[in-house]
Structures are given as structure tokens and as C-alpha cells.
Amino acid sequence: MTVTDAPKIVTSRLGYDDSHTLERYLATGGYEGLRKALSMTPEDVAKEVDAVSLLGRGGAGFPAGRKWSMLRKAPTSYLVVNGDESEPATFKDHLLIERDPHQLVEGVVIACYALQVTTAFIYIRGEFALGLERVTAAVNDAYGHGAIGRDIFGSGFSIDIVVHPGAGAYICGEETALLESLEGKRGFPRIKPPYFPAAIGLYGEPTVVNNVETLSNLPWVLSNGSAAFTALGEGRSTGTRLFALAGHVKNPGVYEVEMVKTTFRDLIYAPVLGGGIPGGRELKAFIPGGASAPWFGPDQVELPLGQDEVGAAGSMLGSGSVVVMDDSTCVVRAAWRITRFFWRESCGQCTPCREGSGWLEKILRRIEDGEGRESDLELLMDISDNLAPGVSWPPQQTTICVLGSSIPSSIASAIRMFRDEFLLHIKDGSCPQGPAPHG
């Protein structure tokens, strides 16, 4: 087992109880990256970020530098920070928002400078009441410190930051739904074409949407230089990444580990990380990158935590959440619960997603309750095919956003990996793991 001693890039301050305060932030090198950035030209800052291959941490893994370079040139443009973190079992941004808000604020100002945008909005999931309070306080303090507002640190650069609360809707994590929500509307994802945010974003102006963790890397990158960042990881997956480890492990939590150099086995079993599965149970399956990701089995635990490596194996690192299921887990129930999530969170625009999600949920629940039929497996796959033609990876889409095409992932994985268990439910008319309560 190899847990590298890579530096902590985004979690360096979390050992302090007062990590969220300006005092602690300044005492630990805070706002130095911004000062450095302001001494450079915006183009050079953008180049520096492009050079580190900072893969987006929100789920799609698109390199931040490339994304920035696609921003349409216009007098008015925006940076919107995606702090809506609602992907099941993902809780890393939550940590950064509550525990190191200044790091986020500094990252935002650096990005604003590189992009020369007009205003930044930090959209934070409404349920993060404490996070909202802390980021608001950080913004207030940063104003006082001269790190936001007019003529930042005497550089002549000015920017305003508005902290915006969400109100409880997973879909608002999808970047165009987030923009709609920020405009005061329902979180209906926009159709693409033409609403690619870089071209037509917030209020119709070009907009960059970046994830909280993505931006939280920037102060370190600027302070330490791109070479220090690219020295970590391998290939396109450079630096470190936060992984939210949940489910059947001894130490669930968020871990910052070096990319590629660390494997799923390390993450789940290393004593300083997940600590293994409690109760001496065996690993049955794990979800490598959020509810939308296809599942992996014990065979894949040696895979390195690298974007391309996991992609090649048929799934994704996605939002950086790893859910471990031990051998006591009923996979029908697990698939049902994830499908239930998508059903409850579908925005309701697209017919296949709106109606298909509920239909799939009802079938899975019926199977779990022992009322399944053999034809149900075929039906599940066929409905899935209408959401993601071919039910392959990466999925094809019949819907406006990828929520719809993500729904089949867990169902198809569960059926593919544990067909017999489904059939057992159907044959026995009950769940082999015994009845478990559900809502």
C-alpha cells in the first residue's frame, strides 16, 4: 500500500479549528497567490493555469485552462462558482466551503483577474447554512483586507463577489440550470446549442462556471508555481484531488490524495485513509465517482485514481465520491435508492427523464419488495435504453442534460454485475438480504 506524502494543496489548513478565519488564513500564506497573480498579466495567469492541466473537479473533468480560453470576448462577462454540491455521497466542497472559505475567495479573485470578468457569483447549496455564513463572512473580511472590491491590493484591478444561496434542487448543480437558478428561475437546464455558458451564459453574457474545489487549487498553484503542481500525479491527472469516501468503510471522510499514484485500494483500505471495511466484511462493489458513475467490483480496486485510467475502465471519477458497498448490501436496494434520487431530482423538462425515472424507480422497488417479474430486467434495460441509447459508457443522450442519461448507470451496473441477485429476488418473492425499511 502506497500512500504518497504529496503536499496538501487544498486541505492544508484543516488541522486548525479556526481555519475559516482571515487571521488564520493570513498566518498560513493566505492571499499570497493573489498578490503573485496581480503582479503578472492576466494572460500569464491564465497560461499558468492552463499549464497545470487542472481538471475540473465538478464532475465533467474538463481542464480549467481550456475552459477559460473558450470564453467569448465581451465587455461584460461573469465567473460563477458552482458550490451546489448535491451529487450523492459527494461532500468535499462542503468541507472547503465551511473550513477554508478564504481559499475559495482567493481562488475566485485570481480566476476573475485571469478572465477579466465583470462580477463573480458564488452559488452555494442552500442547505449549507453554516457554509453560507462562513463564505459571507470571508467575503466581508476580504473586502476589509482589500482583497476584493475596488483596486485590489493597489493593483488597479476591481471585482465584486456576490454570495448566492440555492434552495434545494440537485439539478442546479448542472451549470446551465445553475445559471437559470441564479437568474431567479426554476432550475431547468438550458438547451445546448445554443446555451453554452462560455458563449451565452448568465444574463446572456459569456460565463465561466467552475467548481469550488477547482478554484480552491488556484492560490497554491500561483504561490508554488505550475511545476510544483504538475510534479504531482501523472498524465493529464496532475496534482492532488479530494475524494469523499462513504459507505461501508471504517473511516468515511474526505481525503486529499495524489492523483494516479493512489489507487482505489489505497483509498478504501489504507489505515490513514478509509481503513478498510468494518466487521471483517468483503467488498462487494463500489461506486467510483458519484451516483451517475457505473459501478466497479473488487476486480477494479487496483485502478489508479486517474481520470483517464478510470475512464478507460468504463466509469468516471466524476465528482470524486467513492461509495463502498460490502457483501451485506442488497444491490437491488442500492440501485433503487440511487434511481429514486434521480426521480426526485429530475427537473421535469424532458419526457424520458421525468417519466422514465419514476417508472424505473417503481419497477426496482417492486423487485426489492418481491413483486418482480422476469421480464422486468429486460424492461429496466429497455427503458434505460430510451434514456441513454445503447446503455454504454460514456452514455449517449436523449435529453437536455446528462442527468437523464446518468440514470441507467447504476441500474445497468447492478444488473450486469449481479443479475443472479435480481433473479433471486424475483424467484423468491423477497429480498435475500431480508426486508429492510424504506420510505
Add this chain to the structure above:
Amino acid sequence: MTQSHLAPEVMARARDIVALYPHPRSALIPLCHLAQEQDGWLRPEAMAEIAELVGITPAEVLGTASFYDMLHTEEVGTYVVTLCTNIACMLRGAYELLHHAEESLGIRTGSTTADGVFTLEDAECLADCGRAPCLQVNHRFFGDVSPEGFDKIVDDLRAGRLADEVPHHGTLVRTERDGGLRVEAETITAERRATAAAMAERAATAAAASEAKANG
């Protein structure tokens, strides 16, 4: 003339919030939170006033508000207890906890105790899976909650022992942004335009200079 439903100080805060955005409608969700802070839930009278504040119809306010789980268009209890039952919490006993909560509060999920103190909800992932099963009371987190732990939280809330941590329902952010926009978007746009023009001019001068050099 007619008295507004939102109290004067709430109205003043509402106007400040509207002023933060380039377009008033963007303030819609923050204003709904504000109205909930006053009333505990989103009353129709409040929605009608919000509509006026941001310049849309009441139907549009309702249309937006009803999309979001945290905005309650029906009355809820003083404490809204929200249990996560999503995969990570489920694997660690969330549904068992939910059933315990139903029995302990004597209500079904989705309803409010007769005394109007507790509303019980099951939620999608609350992003606190490291402490599964977890719950929120009025959007304040409680992690690693056992059935006994649940009962203690309920007792503490009833006894007022958690009054500092858990405000009444609707109070989302107790830290207010100090001041409105420090830098008007228009100022910045003008500034950016000037920067762009200056940069273009510099580039043009540089190009002319290098051309002159090449020629001469």
C-alpha cells in the same frame, strides 16, 4: 397605503439584496429565504410582494419557489428535521433512523407534529456522508446520528438547549453581507472595456513598431 406583509426592516434588507444583482429577478431565491425567515414558510402574501420587488408575476414567483425543496409553500413546524436517506446514509442505517424518527415524533414523514414544533422530511444527499447517517434541523447539521442521538436532539430542541445552534425555521444565513455592491457592474464593464481598448492599442502599436523595424 396598504400595509406591506414584509416587515419594514425585512423590506429594507430585501431592497439591499435586489441591489446586489444586475437584474432584480436574480434576487428571487434570496428573497424567498428572507420571507421564510420572517414567517417560517413562504406565504402567498409574501410571494406577491416578492413578485413586485423583482418585477414579475406572482405566478412566476410560485413557479420558481415550488421548484425548490427548501422553499415551503405550505406551513411547516418551528423545526424542520430533514433526514438524509440517500445511498451513503442508507448503507449506514438511515431508513432505520427515519422509522425511529417517525415513531418517536409520532408522525409520518412529510408531516408536522400536532403542536406545530416538528416537521419531518426525508431528504436526498445532504453532503455530510462522512458522518452518515446525518440529518439537518433547520439546515444545521447533526452527524453520526443514532436513534438515541435522535431522541436527544429532539429533547434538546424542545428544552431550548440548542437555541444558539438552531434558529427557527427559515433563518438561513445569520451573517449578513455588509454593504451593497462595492463595485457596480457597469463601472467594471466600462473599466474592462477601457482595458481591452488599451490592450488592443498596445498590440497595434507593438505590431506597427515591429513592422517599422522589419521595414527599416
Add this chain to the structure above:
Amino acid sequence: MADPVITSHHAIAPHTEEGATVEMTIDGRAVVAGAGEFLIAAAERAGVFIPRFCYHPRLRSVGMCRMCLVEVSGPRGATLQPACYVAVAEGMEVVTTSDKVKKAQDGVLEMLLVNHPLDCPVCDKGGECPLQDQVLAYGPGESRFLEEKRHWAKPTPISELVLLDRERCIQCGRCVRFANEVAGEAQIDFLGRGDMVEVNVFEGQAFSSYFSGNTVQICPVGALTASPYRFTARPWDLDQVESTCTLCAFGCRAAVQSSANRITRLLGMDSDPVNQSWLCDKGRFASEAVNAENRLTEPLIRRNDILEPASWGEALELVARRLGELRTAKGASAIAVMGGARLSNEDAYAWAKLAKAVIGTDSVDAQMGDGLPAEVVVALPRATIDEACKARCLVVLAGDLREELPVLFLRVRSAAVDDAVPVVELAPQSGSVTGFATASVAYGPGEAAELVRALATGGAVPATVEPAQWSAAAEALHRAGTDGEGIVVILGRPSVAEDGALVADAAAAMAAAWPAARFLLALRRGNVMGAIDMGLAPGLLPGRVSLDDGRSFFEEQWGSVPAGRGRDAAGILEGLADGTMAAVVMVGADPLSDFPDGTLAGDGIAGADFVVAVDGFLSRSAARADVVLPASIVYERSGTTTNIEGRVSRLSQKLVAPGQCWPDWMIASELAARLGGDLGVESMTEIWDEIEKVATSHTGITRAVLESLSARDGIIAPLAASPVTLSRRLSPEPFDPMATPGIESVEAQGAPPRSGGAEPTSGEGAGHTAVSGHGHQAPRPRSLRWPQPVAAPPLPAPDSYSVRLVSGRRLYDDGVLVGATDALAALVAPATVRAHPHDLEKLGVGAGDPVRVRSARGDIVLDAAIDESLPRGVASIDFNLSADGAVGAAALLIDSREAVVDVRLETP
């Protein structure tokens, strides 16, 4: 105050050069499409129908239903793409029939049925339901959904007119988009999320739009139904014709449907230059009035002061005898004909010929004192609706468009909101246009002309006007060009409490300041433009010709014409009241309800020796007549009608008139015969032929032209005014599987009947020479040209105790048609007096308190309403609304001899 955010998830077609095309293939066939066009539209023109629910060509695409997925080639091979918002591109290969597409369509339909109830047998939409049809055409054979469907209370009323059945809703969002994008009244919206998304209103606030019926028409399922139509018919029992709505003068094309000789429903037809598939609720639902129980069905004669049934022979004989006697005794000029706006062009022509050639009177007026001088109407250089909507600056000096010409309001709103046409509103009170106007300039009653002159000459800002609005108006006008090229003025009567000549004076001022400006006449009454064109106005002869210019030609054609200019409606009523006139024939006219000066109207009718009413209903005026002749009304007759832009379009008969109702032209013809004359026409078609022959403005608009395919949306007279452009509704095949984007075609019926399918000759060169080849020799007289003299009365100085009255109109009024339609009658508001809060405070009254309004004419008590948009010193009372049994509140106060009406507000 609307939020100016334009962004939303709506599709916008990429900006492309006009006329640019791309080459692509659809199902292997080479197709040339307009660059930037959405795939679904390009395919449809190429004859490939891609199924859809949420797509509507008149609304912005949202791509929600996913029914329109087709395979589109791309860098990563063919993928399923939504045809409704993906734009065509050069070299694009599209497949609409592959297994993959079929699978996607099956899938979407099956999913739609997951929660859609199968209550088709009791659903209004059953039989014409796009969901039903597309399930049949593209869907899977059976559903595999075994579970319980979602349930909701059903149906719930969301307004007096519309019922909502949420279970049937398939979340296409057409209604929501219509309300928001087209009507600008976002009173319905999506609520909730996921499969609990529903369409609904805010509690306690009904969907109170004048356009709500359109949402019923475009709903692809039976989720929105109209309460008047609900359960009245099954679609397969319906029989329909294509016709024109004549409830106002805009001329919306409509499919008129009936069952068992009762009107069941009107659907808007997609006429590109006119209504673009929309109808207002009055036009849509007041059509029901033809079914009303209280229609006149037989002639009535007053005996012993009671109107008693009589035979046609008896009644006509009596009318002819009395008119003859009075003509002998007092001269032809003592006889008047009022009305005509309710008639078809053919009817109007017959009545004009009867009055002017047979009876010999020129005191004929189709306008009821609420219009504009007829010479001004026919002579002002005209603009079409399309031209108005593309103006560089659109000036609105008219009554509230949404109240008077509702679908014109939709067109103007779209021009302003979607196409950024600057709108300058000149009005004595704010109205529906104010919200999107670039500038809204308030003028005091009677002062429009003064204001226009100041605007044109850069004069000082009048005290009543906000300086910002003033400069915005001046700038918008200035930007349109110095001579006014690009300015279009929508000209009507902002208030019936000011003299129409004052508005005409303002128009004259505009025409003088901006000689290239053009005018769209916003006269609201049915076929008022056609009636004027046919000569139902004092001083005019058919073809927009003055009595003097046309004298020799019409003497040749008609035998004789009146010796001198007659009186207008006000003059007629005054003459009847003071005994200088003796008799009046009211042809679909109800001066007691419609003439602004109610006292004068009452005195006039009372003072007449003999009163004849030709009408479909026993209106208030008809009830006072000596003889009442029952006439057929809307949808019971054929012929043509003319809208505000001079567009002649066809009326089709759908119903047989009840009882012994006769068409108006026939009544005229019979009367002529009994008066010793002869109209010389035996049918509607013969009348049209004669109109084409004698009316200068209608030269070349032969029956063959009117009937041709390219004239389905009508033809603008004179022909030269607008070369015939082919409409999008060209397809001879009904091609409308969605039955919703606004019906595109129904079997066109009605007059003029088919007489060959000639295509129109080019509009050019149709000027003054006959193209119909009837071989008349005398040259046609020329139509009146601008300028025309306008005699504006002087304005009295305001006195400090009075406020000046403004009186506009409401769509839902006290008229017979609204009254005969239950659903609409319930929506008529009571009259109130609106004033600035300060003016009311001075009196010590608040909203809802009674106020006595007193003028020199009379007084009335009305509830006060606060209107901060009104200037101080102005009070507004809507015309044609009543309060507490006092019908026509404003009419009791107005004195039509005064330039403006000053009233005092008092506590009662």
C-alpha cells in the same frame, strides 16, 4: 416594470444572412434549407413531418418533450438530436426513419402515457388529439407500465373560460410560453419539479388574459379546455369553414366550426400577415352569440306602441311607404342611414347604393361618432400591419390596443419586445402599450395635435409630460429619418370624450411634419373600413372617392347621386332631434349604446318621425324602432370584409340564419324595388363584380383573384398597395397533423363562389385601368389623396373646478354579443371613475367610495378608483360599461358638440 433579462432556455436561431441557404440531406434526399432554420421547419417544408409536442412555430423552442429526436450526422457519427432547436447546417445528413429514431419515438410516447390518463372517451380532445394521433402513427402497440398513475384533482378552473386537467398535461409548456412570450401575461407557470411539474395559476389570481383561449387551442392534449366548448361536441361531428372574424376590424382568420347549425368553436388560422394563428377571447367565444335564444327571427312592426310580429311583405311595404312619404314631404336629405360596420362589403355596397342612388340621401354614416372623419380615413397614406410591425418608429395614437383591437396588440407587442421596434405612445391615459413603449407621452384631452407640433418642431416640453419620456419620443422619431420614412402611426380614437376632429388634426400635424410617415387606422368596429370603402359615409362614394370627384362616373353607373354632402352620425342625430331630419334606418347600428353622446342619441331617436332597425338582435335602439327587420349576422353570411389595413378577405357562411332572417343586401334590394328603384344585383357575387367594376380602390380584385390560393389571407386594396406575396399557408393539402399551430387550412368555402382558379396578376399596374375586362368606358374617378382639410374645433380653457374626461373602451362591454355569451358576460367589469389620488384626496374619497360625476349633460354616481398613471385634472370613465343599472355611464356625460368634456367630481 419587466425584468429585461432575455436569457432563458429558449432556442434562438443562429444569426445568418438573409436569404443564405445550406444544402443538406433528409432521409437521403437533397434539400435546400434556409441557413439558421430549425431542422423541424426545414424538414416540414421538404415534406417530411417530424413528430413533436412542445415545438410550435410561433413560440420559441424549448426542446422539452423530446418527441422530435432524429439522427443527425456529426463528428462522432450519427446521434439523436432534437429537430426543434438544432439548426440546419451545410452538409448535414438527417435520418428521420431509422430504427434508432423509431425506438426513440416509441420511447417518448410510451413515457408520455405513463402518467397520462386514458380518459379519451370523455376528453374534449378525443378524436383530434395529437397525442392520440401520434401514438397511433409513431407509438408502440401497448404500454408496459403496470403501476399506479399520478393523480390530481380534475378539472380545476383557472379562469372563467379555461379549465385545467393537470393529469392530462404532458408538460410541453406551450401555454406557459404563450402567456409569457406572446401575451406578455405570465399568469400561468410551471409549478413543482420532476414528474410533479404542473401548470397552474397563483392561488386566487385567475388566468385573466384576453387571449386565454389560444392556450386551449395550442394545448396538444385535453389539459386545457374551454368552458364554453366543453362537452358540446365530438370533433368528428364538426364541420368547418375558413372565414374571418368581424368582431373587431383587425380581420383575424378563423376556422369556424359548427355542429347541427350551432357554432361550437372558433380556431385561429395561421395567417402570417394578420393574426398569425391567434384570436382574442371575445372573437373566439362571442361567436356563440349567434346561437343565442334572443335572436330576432321575424320582422316586427310597432302597433299601439308594441312591437308585434309581421310578415316581410308587410314590413317592407310599410318601410317603403313611410320613407317615400317622408321623402316627398321633407326631401331625400331628411332620411338617414346609420351603421354598416356590421355588414359585409357586399351588403354595405347595396345599402350605400340604396341610400345614395335610390333614396337620394348622403346622410349616411357607418361610424357612430367614435371614429375619425371619413375623408381622413380614406386619404391618409396607409401602412399595412406588417409594415407597422417593421417600422423604424411606431407611433400609437389610438384607444388601448388590447381593449380595441386585441390581436393587433399582440402583433405590436411582439414587434416591440421581440424585434425591438421603438414604440412611441401618445395617449391621455396609460394602457396596455405603455409597459413596452420606448416613450409614453401623456397628453391632456384634446391636446394631441398641439403636442405633436411641439414634438415635430422641437418645441418646449409641455408641462404635463415627463421630460425623459419627451426626449425619448423625440429621439425615436428623429432616428426614423427626417421626412418620416419609416414612421408608422397607428391612428384611432384614444378617447370618445374628445372630438374626433382633434385626433384628425394631430394626424394632419404628423403628416405635415413627417411627410413620408404612413398610417394604420385603428378603427375598431367590424367592417367599418369596408363600409367606408363602399361609400357608407357622408361625402363619399364607393372606391374611396369623394361625392364631387365621383359624381359624373356614378351618375352614369347608378343613375343618380345625392346633390350635396350629407350629415355624419352626430349631424343625423341632431337633425332628427331638431326636426330638420325625419327618418333613420339603423343598419346594425345601436346609437343608444354606441354613440358617445347618449343624450343626443336619445333625443335623436325620440325626435325621428320614423325609425327602422335592421339587426340580428333587439338592441336598445332597435327596441325603440317602428319597424324591425331581422338580418343574418356573423357566420350566417358569405361575402367579403375589409380590415384596418384595407385587406379584403373572405367570409364563409357556416350557419343557416334562424327564422326569417335575411341577408342585409337582400333587404336593401327589396326596399329599393319597393321604392321604385333597382339595385340591379341578384346575388353577392354579382355585387362583388359590380364593386370591382366601379370602386377605384378595388380595381383588379376580381373574384378569381380573391379565390386564388395565394389570396387565402386576403388581398389589400388597392392592389398596387401591396403586391400579392405568397403566404406560408400555400399548401393546398391540409397539412396539419398537430391541428394546433393555428389551423393552417380548412376547406375554404363561401362566397364569392368558385369561378375559376386564376392567379392574380402582379399588383403593379393595377392602378386606374380595369383589368377585369368588363368594358366600361368612363374613366374611374380617382380615390381621395392626402392632404384633406381638417376642421378642428377650438379647445375651451379648462376651469379650475373641473376635471377633463377621458373615455376609452373595454373589450368586454355592454354590447349585445358579449351579453349573449354567458362566459364573457360574467367578465364585464362595472364602470368606475378613475382619477389621480390627489384629485380624489381633495374630495376626501378613497378607492371604492362613491363619487358623483357631473357634466353639463347630466350626472352619475360611480365608485372611485385610484389611477396614479393619470395626470392630475383628468378623470377616466370607460365607455360602454354600466354601473348600478345606469347603462353607458360615460355616454350620460358626453356632449358631442363640445371639443372636450369637462366634469366635476363631487361627493354624492
